[in-house]
Amino acid sequence: MNTTPEQLATSHPINNPSLSTLPDERRHTILPLGLLAFLASCGGGGQSPNAASEPAGTPTQREAARFLLHAQFGTSYAEITEVKRLGFEGWLNKQMALPSSLSGWDWLKSKGYDAVDQNEFFFNDQPTNYMVWYQIMASPDQVRRRMALALSEFFVVSNQGIQLNWPGFAMANYWDILCQHAFGNFRQLLEAVTLSNAMGSFLNTLGNQKEDARSGRQPDENYAREVMQLFTVGLTQLNIDGSPKMGSNGQALETYTQQDVSQLARVFTGYVLDEDGPKFKSPVPPFFDILPIGYTRRPMRLVEGLHSPGVKSFLGKEIPANTSGTASLQMALDTLFNHPNVGPFFGRQMIQRLVTSDPSPAYVARVAKIFNNNGQGVRGDLAAVFKAILLDPEALDAASLKSNTFGKLREPMVRIAQWAHTFKVKSTRNTWKMGAPTWSAVESLAQSPLQAPSVFNFFRPGYVPPSTAMAATGSTAPEFQLVNESTVSSYINYLQSILQRGIWVRAPELAGNPKDPTSTDGPDIVPDYGFEYGLTDNADTLVQHLNLLLCAGQLSTQTVGHITDALRNESVSVSAPENALRNHVSRALLFVMCSSDYLIQR
Numbered sequence: 001m002n003t004t005p006e007q008l009a010t011s012h013p014i015n016n017p018s019l020s021t022l023p024d025e026r027r028h029t030i031l032p033l034g035l036l037a038f039l040a041s042c043g044g045g046g047q048s049p050n051a052a053s054e055p056a057g058t059p060t061q062r063e064a065a066r067f068l069l070h071a072q073f074g075t076s077y078a079e080i081t082e083v084k085r086l087g088f089e090g091w092l093n094k095q096m097a098l099p100s101s102l103s104g105w106d107w108l109k110s111k112g113y114d115a116v117d118q119n120e121f122f123f124n125d126q127p128t129n130y131m132v133w134y135q136i137m138a139s140p141d142q143v144r145r146r147m148a149l150a151l152s153e154f155f156v157v158s159n160q161g162i163q164l165n166w167p168g169f170a171m172a173n174y175w176d177i178l179c180q181h182a183f184g185n186f187r188q189l190l191e192a193v194t195l196s197n198a199m200g201s202f203l204n205t206l207g208n209q210k211e212d213a214r215s216g217r218q219p220d221e222n223y224a225r226e227v228m229q230l231f232t233v234g235l236t237q238l239n240i241d242g243s244p245k246m247g248s249n250g251q252a253l254e255t256y257t258q259q260d261v262s263q264l265a266r267v268f269t270g271y272v273l274d275e276d277g278p279k280f281k282s283p284v285p286p287f288f289d290i291l292p293i294g295y296t297r298r299p300m301r302l303v304e305g306l307h308s309p310g311v312k313s314f315l316g317k318e319i320p321a322n323t324s325g326t327a328s329l330q331m332a333l334d335t336l337f338n339h340p341n342v343g344p345f346f347g348r349q350m351i352q353r354l355v356t357s358d359p360s361p362a363y364v365a366r367v368a369k370i371f372n373n374n375g376q377g378v379r380g381d382l383a384a385v386f387k388a389i390l391l392d393p394e395a396l397d398a399a400s401l402k403s404n405t406f407g408k409l410r411e412p413m414v415r416i417a418q419w420a421h422t423f424k425v426k427s428t429r430n431t432w433k434m435g436a437p438t439w440s441a442v443e444s445l446a447q448s449p450l451q452a453p454s455v456f457n458f459f460r461p462g463y464v465p466p467s468t469a470m471a472a473t474g475s476t477a478p479e480f481q482l483v484n485e486s487t488v489s490s491y492i493n494y495l496q497s498i499l500q501r502g503i504w505v506r507a508p509e510l511a512g513n514p515k516d517p518t519s520t521d522g523p524d525i526v527p528d529y530g531f532e533y534g535l536t537d538n539a540d541t542l543v544q545h546l547n548l549l550l551c552a553g554q555l556s557t558q559t560v561g562h563i564t565d566a567l568r569n570e571s572v573s574v575s576a577p578e579n580a581l582r583n584h585v586s587r588a589l590l591f592v593m594c595s596s597d598y599l600i601q602r
Helices: 005-010 024-029 033-041 061-071 077-096 104-110 127-138 142-152 167-181 186-195 197-202 222-229 258-265 293-297 325-337 342-354 361-372 382-391 398-402 412-422 469-473 478-482 485-498 539-551 557-568 578-593
Strands: 312-314 317-319 503-505 522-526
Touching: 061 077, 061 142, 061 382, 061 539, 077 142, 077 382, 104 127, 104 167, 127 142, 127 167, 127 412, 142 167, 142 342, 142 412, 167 186, 167 197, 167 293, 186 197, 186 222, 186 325, 186 382, 222 258, 258 312, 312 325, 317 325, 342 361, 342 382, 361 382, 412 485, 412 539, 412 578, 485 503, 485 578, 539 557, 539 578, 557 578
Parallel strands: none
Antiparallel strands: 312 317, 503 522
């Protein structure tokens, strides 16, 4: 039987003097009466205590939480209240207007990763992991970072595939490009991505040269192929709703040919690093030549003499002979940007990343139309596109909650980012040395930001799990490409390794990973469960709390019952030692975060 808000309130020291003798370090767990009433109200449909006096159309707590978990990594009671006050669009407008917070590049520099010493950061790509996990775990502008992460799975560059000096800073600059342009225009983002050093290294634009008949050299076609196949137009011609256009033979019409690839490849020739000074010698043998770090923050530089001067014909566009490299690039990117496929091709994949794996054609069409025209005659307005995705009726209406075809498997890295934001993780040494959690077959997420195994991301947007009910209907579920017997168990093991005391870090007080026997290894990226400690003696309220913040109230009655019963088996008083409280809360989190109701987000 659920404890009433009034009964629950009197069980806490703030309202019961006989229980007010907790030590100082435990006093932060005491909960005020109003918040307890708020929590208790979440179990009955998500209405707040004064719901009757709220204006018509005001989101419920669960509706607000659901919206927030689409728009960013986590949620809180304060944010739920703010969404209820401002409404979905008002809250989103406010968040999108926030300036971008500390850049990844500046963060790395502030931590000393630009040092020229025996750590050899100019060769080390590990700082990329520290930077990007800090960005998605702790940056205050969650909405911008959430959209940047979605973009990173469309415009894929992997830390595993670049060969540059200062790779951490090159990848940080790439991440910063995605953050900077997240609410800008697709055309400007496409150009910034194309000219970035990281993309140049990853897909071979860097150092790509014009054709040479004497040697038989031809321009590298890698970027030309992928910028069409993956970043703009896709393989088949599309209707506005994302469905393929069919030819008279009943086959889908191709968007481009190999000839288009070869011709477009000539556009992406002549680009080199924009170096800003002479190389220096690394401080330890064998004393390699190293570039100054400044180039990592600038786009690639065009050397006109290395650019192909010939005619370039692709996708029905002809760039005349002897057009400058700069003008050729602008004309090529304009051609790609204005192709009718881009709206439905890009829009569908952003819906998949944020809301649902198999969006309806109508949903795709509505988003694509906004891409084509934001209502003010502007094409490619990303702020308008993301608003259209997050505010679409299918994303907000209760009807989709009852659908067996709506929703998505939460990506593993998004689950950990949500845990971090919900429980306000901190790095005790402020170094945030989060490794890429993909190495171990026993404790692994099988996913980490900016660490995709190839340019095709961690999974294909058209992936359909074989031998499933989804396969029978052809329903796409990209994230399930990460799911197998090993990853299911390794995810649970990973949670068990972090939920109780936090994320283990090697030498958390030092930059890099030096083999220093005096360093202190151990948990460094740690959660704050102080609020949850105050709920340990009431399983119903603890589960209601986690259900709202982690699942937007979407745990089924059966799942809630199972978890609540399990927690009641080991009842823990709020005055118990902190270790017992931590064990109880982490157990509750494990139950929730391993449940199918949590793993499938609607």
